[in-house]
Amino acid sequence: MRHSTIPPGRVCLKACQHDLDCRSRKKSCLCDGICGLSCIKHNQGCEDLRDIPNGLVEAADNCFGTVARYSCDDGYQLTGDPVRVCQGDETWSGAEPHCLLDLNIEKVACGRPPEVNHAVHNGYPDKVTYELGTMLQYECLPDFTATVKTAVRAWCVGGGVWVGPSMTCTHAGCPHLEEPENGWVNQEPTNTVGSRVVFHCNRGYFLSGRAQTTCLTSGSWDSVPPSCEKVMCAPPPELTHATHDEDPERLVFPSGYHVTYTCAHGYRPDGEARAVCSGDGEWIALSLLCSPQSCGFPGDVLNGWRTGYAFTFPHIVNYYCHEGFELQGVGHRVCGAEGEWSGQVPTCKPVTCPTLFAPVYGKMFGSGNKFGTVIRFECNDSYRVLGSKERRCQADRTWTGETTKCQEINCGWPTSFYNGLLIGENTLAGSVIFYSCKVHATFEGDAFQTRCLETGEWSEPPPLCWGQCQVPNVVDADWINRPPNVWVNHNTSVEFRCKTGLRPRDGLRMRCNNGTWTSTAECLPAPCESHPPHVHNGMRVFLGNEHGHKAKYSCFPGYRLYGVNGSYLQCHYGDWVGGRPHCEEHHCPNPGTLPHGKILQVDNYNIPSFIFQSYITRIRHGDRLVYKCNVGFQLSGAGGATCVNGEWQPPIGDPGKVCVPARHPPAQKLWIPTTNIRA
Structure with a gap:
């Protein structure tokens, strides 16, 4: 099962449960x-591991799953992972461990010091034990040298272990080398370690083996001396359109060998035909060039063209004909090996079309039926050409255009026109038709007649016959510039004037449009130009200003309507008639005097303010009065009245009956209050 946390740098491959996944x-x-379970390649592996300083690593291989085990030399202790495994991401698990000096090891003496080939140390040769901390110095024997960057000391450390040296002593030089046969060698008088020797061969020979060798520290050369073998050439070069006289299967040729070349059939030689194998292993002296035979100019074709501009063996030229021509003969020529063209130059002959004949009732101009021939056709008088007037013979052996026929020319009757007539007998070519307009219509056009042309069309289009209009007799109107019942031309305008109190329905001007008036001449009663007059202290009600409409008048309370018959004004032929309405204020009569009492006027605060005098005459609508009886009298009936539209309400009756004697007169005071006096 895959862990939930993966260390940084660790890459997990695709998870799986079975190989099929x-x-x-x-x-x-x-x-x-x-x-956990992952998909691993069969040949997947990790990089090779190296031994660690002062230790080593052991692993069977570096394939997936291999276990590497680390160990340290005596006197050293392993720090880190002692075991690492090759993982699926091609890395080793963990990190490389280290071997550190073990300082806790028991301190004992060291045995004999390490031996180094071709070297001695500065200790006693017969001494077998050395104390801890002893340091020995090593040096190489004569004729031997130590390698660069090596440790030349040995140190006795804890646990009886020698540390060092790590040196190698090599021989001082190599033996002298002899010159190879058919060659020589460049070398120093003394071949020290690292010296290089170079070998050379005489001309005509080549070096077989390494050209250089180096002196090793062991005193031997790093390779076997080469030999000088005779130079050989590769197969001779290939020439275009030529072959040589040697076996094509042979692969090598000794220096000095020569071959001879021959040009192929149809090609002529030029230059040296022999090649020689030189001492450098190259073929020399060959300069042969095989040029194709020339056949000269092949010729051109009339009414056609040629392709191909190489006139040498084995080229081909092709011939073609222009449009409308066909090739007679072979369409190509080949330049042969002997320098001659095959066959003859072909020819181009024009193609032919079927023979044409003159149409019935017509003539044909031109003759022949070869490509490019043009035939023209014409028809007799009163006939016209149907099809093509001219036809040309084409490259596909057909004539251009359509079959030519002559058809009798008939223009047909001209298009009928409004308010007009056609006068004529037939419609064939040359016939004349006259145009005429009907009564009360005016003629507008370029001509009064038209002729049938050879094109099958009329020479002049039909005219326009504009209908006239009759001036109507209009009741209650007078015509200004035309009398009634006369006829006027198209697009003529006339004016009329309605009599007083009338107005036109559609305007005072009419225009004749092809026999029809654009508007109607009719006079209607005129409306009133303004609204009915206002009335002060009153109001009016009306729906409009049209003829016959009425306006109703009424006055505010306390006023009466005067100056009008009834209560209406009426719009009559542009004027409001029925009088001059106005509202006049209507006062109540003075109530006079009240026997046994007084009449008081009530103010705006509903308080009796003053006594009505006999000279007061302007008593307005809404004014009020109250009755006040003298002592010994009491009211009989209403206690007052109000002026309503010029009348008292309730009506004032007999003034002598307003205050009547009281039944129980008030008692007189029998005593008078006095101040309390004490004696």
Whole structure:
């Protein structure tokens, strides 16, 4: 099972449960440590491991799953992972461990010091034990040298272990080398370690083996001396359109060998035909060039063209004809090996079309039926050409256009026109038709007649016959510039004037449009130009200003309507008639005097303010009065009245009956209050 947390840098491959989950025969479902079951390649591996300083590593190989085990030399202690495993992401698990000096080891003496080939140390040769901390110095024997960057000391450390040296003593030089046969060698008088020797061969020979060798520390050369073998050439070069006289299967040729070349059939030689194998292993002296035979100019074709501009063996030229021509003969020529063209130059002859004849009732101009021939056709008088007037013979052996026929020309009757007549007998070519307009219509056009042309069309289009209009007799109107019942031409305008109190329905101007008036001449009663007059202290009600409409008048309370018959004004032929309405204020009569009492006027605060005098005459609508009886009298009936539209309400009756004697007169005071006096 794959862990939930994966260390940084660790890459887990595709998870799986079975090999089939990997979808590849090159992978298997294997356990990959903390990644669990994963798809692993069969040949997957990790990089090779190296021994660690003062220790070593042991591993069977570096394939997936291999276990590497680390160990340290005596006197050293392993720090880190002692075991590492090759993982699925091609890395080793963990980190490389280290071997550190073990300082806790028991302190004992060291045995004999390490031996180094071809070297001695500065200790006693017969001494077998050395104390801890002893340091020995090593040096190489004569004729031997130590390698660069090596440790030349040995140190006795805890646990009886010698540390060092790590040196190698090599021989001082190599033996002298002899010159190879048919060659020589460049070398120093003394071949020290690292010296290089270079070998050379005489001309005509080549070096077989390494050209250089180096002196090793062991005193031997790093390679076997080469030999000088005779130079050989590769197969001779290939020439275009030529072959040589040697076996084509042979692969090598000794220096000095020569071959001879021959040009192929149809090609002429030019230059040196022999090649020689030189001492450098190259073929020399050959300069042969095989040029094709020339056949000269092949010729051109009349009414056609030629393709191909190479006139040498084995080229081909082709011939073609222009449009309308066909090739007679072979359409190509080949330049032969002997320098001659095959066959003859072909010819181009024009194609032919079927023979044409003159149409019935017509003539044909031109003759022949070869490509490019043009034939023209004409028809007799009163006939016209149907089809093509001219036809040309084409490259596909057909004539251009359509079959030519002659048809009798008939223009047909001209298009009928409004308010007009056609006068004539027939419509064939040359016939004349006259145009005429009907009564009360005016003629407008370029001509009064038209002729049938050879094109089958009329020479002049039909005219326009504009209908006239009759001036109507209008009741209650007078015509200004035309008397009634006369006829006027199209587009003529007339004016009329309605009599007093009337107005026109559609305007005072009429225009004749092809026999029809654009508007109607009719006079209607005129409306009133303004609204009915206002009335002060009153109101009016009306619906409009049209003829016959009425306006109703009424006055505010306390006023009466005067100056009008009834209560209406009426719009009559442009004027409001029925009088001059106005509202006049209507006062109540003075109530006079009240026997045994007084009449008081009530103010705006409903308080009796003053006594009505006999000279007061302007008593307005809404004014009020109250009765006040003298002592010994009492009211009989209403206690007052109000002026309503010029009348008292309730009506004032007999003034002598308003205050009547009281039945129980008030008692007189029998005593008078006095101040309390004490004696």
